[in-house]
Amino acid sequence: MQVATVNSIGLSNDPLLKPFAIKGVTFRNRIMSTSHACGLESDGMPVERYQRYHEEKAKGGLALTMFGGSSNVSPDSPNVFRQLNVGNDAIVAHLQSFSARIHQHDTRLMCQITHLGRRGEFWASNWLPTIGPSPLREPLHRNFPKEMDRHDIDRVVKDFGDAAWRCKEGGIDGIEVMAASHLIGQFMSPSTNRRTDSFGGSLENRCRFARMVLEEVRRRVGDDFLVGIRHTVDEGTDGWLTFDESLAAIHLLERDGLLDFVNAIYGRMDTDVALTTHNMPGMASPIAPWLERVGSFKREIGVPVFHAARISDIATARHAIRDGLLDMVAMTRAHIADPYIVRKLEAGAEHSIRPCVGATQCQSPLRPACIHNPSSGREATLPHQIERSAQAGKKVVVIGGGPAGLEAARVSASRGHRVVLFEAGPKLGGQILLASRSGWRRDLIGIVDWRAQELERLEVSVRLDTYADDEDVLREDPDVVVIATGGTPDMEWIPGADRCTSVWDVLSGNVQLKSDVVIYDGTGRNPAAQVAEMAALAGSKVRFFSSDGFLAQELPYAERVIWKKRFYEHAISPVFDVELTEVSNAGGRLAGSFFNIYTGDVQVIEAEQFIIEHGTLPFDSLYHELREYSSNDGVTSLNELLAGKQQPNGTGAGKFQLHRIGDAVASRNIHAAILDAARLCGAL
Template structure:
């Protein structure tokens, strides 16, 4: 629960209230609207509400939900949005608002019409609409040019949706301008009309003014009305900051808005989205705070803003210096919804950091790379409760992400925890991932857990290889095997002539001359090895079994690697596999099979680097199974439900293996294994 220290609240600008009209928001930290992926048939049901309620319990001032909530039938649900175009949503909103208000947080919804950003083949397969028939790159839609009947219909739909939000007990709403229909009318890049809705800046503002005038008439003066507004569409667009300020002043002078939620850049295509609109790891923190500050000064209304404001120092600067009125820490709240509670109670050093990995933008959203509770609030807990049973001796073998999380959760439960890592450093494969030019922030995942384990009093041992007898001598009650895996090189003939990506990333092998990299996973290690090879002066050929590089990663990560490959002149060979390698005159002959043509080609290189994930290290686990009371079996039903594991005998310790010691997966999956098993101990 949120229990602030008055002395801390008094001196921190982030903890000061903000009043807009009649509404007082208790502090300056918010979560901006996003499609969190938890809706049910377009409705915010229990899972959706619980996800936001965790932030309210954690002290957030304002939660803005419903990223791209659709107001009308030709704005279809294409990326798990809410439907505010039906009265069915009202009781859901009423329950939602009651839950958030009970925790002291304000609640608002974003409503929108996607316009050309929709999908003509989604929903009811209606044509998309827009101010002009200009194709949108990201969603591939060529819209119908709206006539005045369309305009009147959509204006009425906005007003009806806003009224539903008011009847649902919300504190306010924002319309979405940037990239969506309202913004498409505002931007000269997407509005080529010659009637009263196009041409001059005043004409391009007409649709936005009509929408907001209709909303205000429907909801009255007591309801908060804002706009998520693009202040500058970026260097490749016509709408720049000076014109964004002029548009905002027109809206302000008309009394159309109570606040602006400022965004930068366009959503026109995936590179623009990743570079400007929602930047991730490798981008400087809070990259657009300065132009947002100029906008706020010139417009003179409360301004919200979120774009990689991932840490409290950046948020505090933005608020203290008058750049923003509300700091949107959306992804940071996905990593730790208790940011405000920890800040306000003097526990700022316990905040789980957002490392900018953009895992929350994957198809599995809203999941955080290293907070597996997020999005699973109905079955897991952000605040790990103390055990109601006896204190148990928990021994964790392996100090990678799975082992660190297993040790942390077990220690939070109040157990006696010892963690043993064979290497000199804790972190496992995270240390390899952090070697890249733009992925160093991954170390925050390790550093936070080590700090938490120190606070919780766990016993940590590096350079400590443990065999079966070493573990048994500790007389444990529970043994968690998080030993990870070893690189897999499975290509048929010539595997022994190949190098694995781990050896490249640890610097054990120096690459030179002609290097062939075969990527069999579409994850980070292949591109990381390519980067390392290029830095060493090698000439790189990159072969992938997938249609594109980094296919398993999020769009933001993929764009990063594409940019790096473009910079270094690496042209990937897609949908091709490495079938064999043989030595030939002190060089290596690599045979490649193209999956489309079934043709085999041979290339001569100096090194062949293979990335195929890992195979589990299970030797010690296999030796321990006979000593355990569960035969080393983790019951799947109990695991999924985070329930106590069944015993198969009365003697011995409980034994589990987690993470890559089970199968080659990612950080999130490894930590989810650990949390599910250990939160029930």
Template sequence: MNHLSAGQTSGTSVDPLLSPFRLKKLEFRNRVISTSHASMLDESGMPLERYQRYHEEKARGGLAMTMIGGSAMTSPDSSWGGGQLNLSTDEIIPHLQSLARRIHQHGVAVMSQVSHLGRRATAYAGNWLPAIAPSRIRETRNRNFPKEMDEADIRRIIRDYASAAVRCREGGLDGVETVTGGHLIGQFLSPRTNKRSDSYGGSVENRARFGLMVHEAIRKAVGDDMIVGIRFAIDEGTDEGSDFDDCLALARLFEREGHVDFFNCIYGRMDTDLVLAEHNMPGMFQRSAPFLPQVAQFRKETRLPLLHAAGIRDVATARHAIRENIVDLIGMTRAHIADPEIVNKILRGEEERIRPCVGATYCLYKKVNCIHNPVSGRETTLSSTIDRAASPKRVVVVGGGPAGLEAARVSAERGHFVIMFEAGAKLGGQILVAASAAERRDLLGIVDWRVNELERLGVDVRLNTYADADTVLAEDPDVVVVATGGIPDMDWLEGSELCDSVWDLLTGALPGKDDILIYDGTGRQAAPSCALHLARQGKGVCIVTPDDALAVEMPYPERASFRKLLSELGIRTMVDVKLTKVVRRGNGLTAIFRNELTGAETSLVTSQVVIENGTIPVEEVFQDLRAGSANGGLSGVFFQDSSHDSLSVGSPNSGKFSLHRIGDAVSSRDIYSSIYEAYRLCSRL
């Protein structure tokens, strides 16, 4: 199919995203898809209820296709230890059939990735089989030394690919895609990982041989009607590997052989956390849609239909990619984790109500939980549809951070009359502090979306209002939700009065001095963000942590990106040391540490000590209200304990209010915890 004619539509829709597209006999109702990814929702490799409901939610949301089975294993020696669909056994077929029926009933196509990990597999979990690869070259990220494949291995794996594709066909799926990149076919294609001197190595034709044989076997096994594509690296982004020209030559070989129906374009490598973050799964540290220019160039040189998904976070960018004929189908995979209703909202004229993907990569850390969509990955226990309450109540929310914003939004969606008190001049709470860092500015989308929703829902928001117990009680509430957050935890440290908080430095409330020590007691984003912020001002910065490495409590893309930037800016680091005391000596400060491994004491002289050690709950109003509440402030809903289900008390006729606290008003946690807690509480009020 010529890609220029493929882009033509029979409709007259003004919005290119909503135009249909035909691929062989398969008709896509629009151009928006979700590509394959490892959701970790399978049960022993089977796509059961949780897995199916997760994908069905996207189908309900109106997209054209959802792709399942990120790194789905074709062979027993293609396991990384769990979290993959197991396409190496017929046991999966009835589950695929169930999933396909659920997706198809919404008019949506479904395909699966079929892949062998090669050297990316583990030898120390799953089936405990040795990893295999074209050559004995260890991958940095997955750390296995592979066995070099012989002819028997090659023949077996080719058969396994074909058998896996047949299981997908018998499971009722519309198609399959293989993967190059860092997976086995890509390991054969790349001169970085293929050092063979036989007919599978050396020249472009030889390096392509294994992949061509795989696709020939798949096509013979499934027939001409089933869609067969390839997730194809168009440039490895390194001098040692396949550059654009080499990848283009490889692509033309696949086109010439005629067994592939589309290219799903990816960029770069995936053999370290850093290149995964910068190439395959660009997050907060990369600009939106970073590889569209390279895909556009690939488009000019090839003829098969193209798919692409990499940092396509917003509808405007997706629309541009289709309008300019860069691709035929655009993947908004993480954007659909944030909001599976993207297409339906476009159709309803509610594009401004799409919950934005902010690129936080939380979904890669706690798969597939979105940092601000608490339903994603929990479709069997939470509903994205917020039903109206049988009897509206007066709900007072104290605090306008992420927990309070979500509590107010969900309560208002339930039909309750909601009043929100916020002590500050702006809504957002600690997100405003986090977004002071350049790399994390997009977190403001979490706040902005909810502020807009509160305006739409008519929530009574009262800024610059410090709400004490009397203020709350004056509103005659039926329900009070305390979401007052926390303040920096400094009191634990002897000499804390000599120190400043990360909040003060990030927001500019206090200036940074020339020589600064930052103590990171959490492993989260705040301290490294502050270090980068100050180093860019020309300050000398040393960051210290009691953990065995920096940034241990982050998604791996952020962890790698932070460490890279810290290194580039020459920021000194110390690990395995706990700050125990700060004393003033002369014009400077001496920070005293205890080594977490040996107990040895060391010290460091600096001009300023900045502390990040989580937060202390701000709980005064909660404690003042407890005695007068119907439930004593106990929220049994969080423990799923019906004997202590405090949501059943505090009705308007009881003469008392029910009281709850959520988020950092309970303990120091993260944005997701606050929003999830607010949702599961208030969706039942």
């Protein structure tokens, strides 16, 4: 790791690096990661892969890693997003190995325990009815819960206590009980609790269930085990839990001596919109949108406060601690992007931290995969820290400066090889340059900027404005050639496509938008939606058609929510389940034929301009030209690739291996392109 000059704060005075203690538990600094369902469990247990994912953050210097997002305490709190099961004694042995693994790095470990209440799904896990304080349906998980009777209340209270005991037996340092929008929070909120008995009505009555749970937890684990609550400071909507009521609820629990800390969040999570705009804000949100609000909450209570919500950079985190807004600052998604944040900070290498760009792939079914850190979740096969190769010194030529090519050059150089990168354009970045040109996706450029900085540090020879041909490559006398030339818009798939404009031409500014446009989306990715928003902002009449069943179908749910919101704001009414089959001239205009895949009906739509998105075709002519000179005929062995092993040389007469990656193979996404490069070049 290259050590930079210590910043003006000075490491010894950096508030982020100051120790902090709660009772007898000392945290070596003020940076933590909050609990989340990382998707690496097996049958509800935190097995080896799960533990290694968290251990990497401990190796990276993190003070506290929380785990087990929404870990279930009861059989009627089902596994709907790959949670842990703390309602089973079998978890104790896993927690014991987990805590030993994390503690050896002087990092603390805590688990979140919960009952989902109405957030469950009756068809998941045990096919039991969901339960709640009142029989009110949750829109997001689409369930009508059974109203809990006193037997249910007593049973679940006991389950919380049993789960807390298992956590303590597992050797971890503490737990947080999840309240916000889960069962405890559903009792607290006047909008989800319509009871008229002693558990409803007044705030004190609505907090009765929470107090019973925490009293039972304390009875089972004692006072030396840390117990906190994840609690919303404000549900953010009229008729729901207000800031003042939320504060009063914590005062009740403080008065009882039941809390060691509050992990504060904002808003609700009962709809897609609430979840992605409040609890887990993404790229379209400002940095740390609820930090000041949580700081105001902290000033009114007497226990330490933690908080996470798009705190993705060191400057914001430092402000949170230095100015007393938080006691511990949670950089959860930032540690998925770079688990070594603290070590880099301690080394004075803050500038080398891989940035979290706010994309939400880590919240998708692909979790915990970061859009540009392929090692997260793959720690056993793809290490975060790249070691020097036993065969260092090879000459590696990379063609293409998009995300795949940049990663190939970075990893190859980190392995100790001599790397030359050719890029035909004047800038590095490939398709990311188009994606980040405008709007809420502009932070994607951080993927490029960080790698460009790394290539400079690693002394990679970057040759811009150089359209390399086979002679240029052969002149380098390479040992390995990696073709990362990406793709070009697929514009040849229907009759009349030559009359159409590609989304790339619009995003790049090469073609101007006309006043009446039809946009066809054949991928369910970002580009077509991005062009639709551009056209609406430019004042064009916009009609949007898609072959999918809903908007942005290929994207993580958080990005779909953003696009749906933008389409509503711009009065764009998309039409789904249709395929564009032909575009023809129509008296100075264009006419497109749309085939409904359900009814078979054909509708003809006229417009001045048809803009189409149908993915890309590999731009691979150089790859094919070089195959005859290679030793492996351009073949990448999938078995070796997946096993993290060096590629075989093959039987050809050529001296160098030839491989292609990213969209030069097939139209995919940023993560796939970077993963291709990391797996291939990590074994060179």
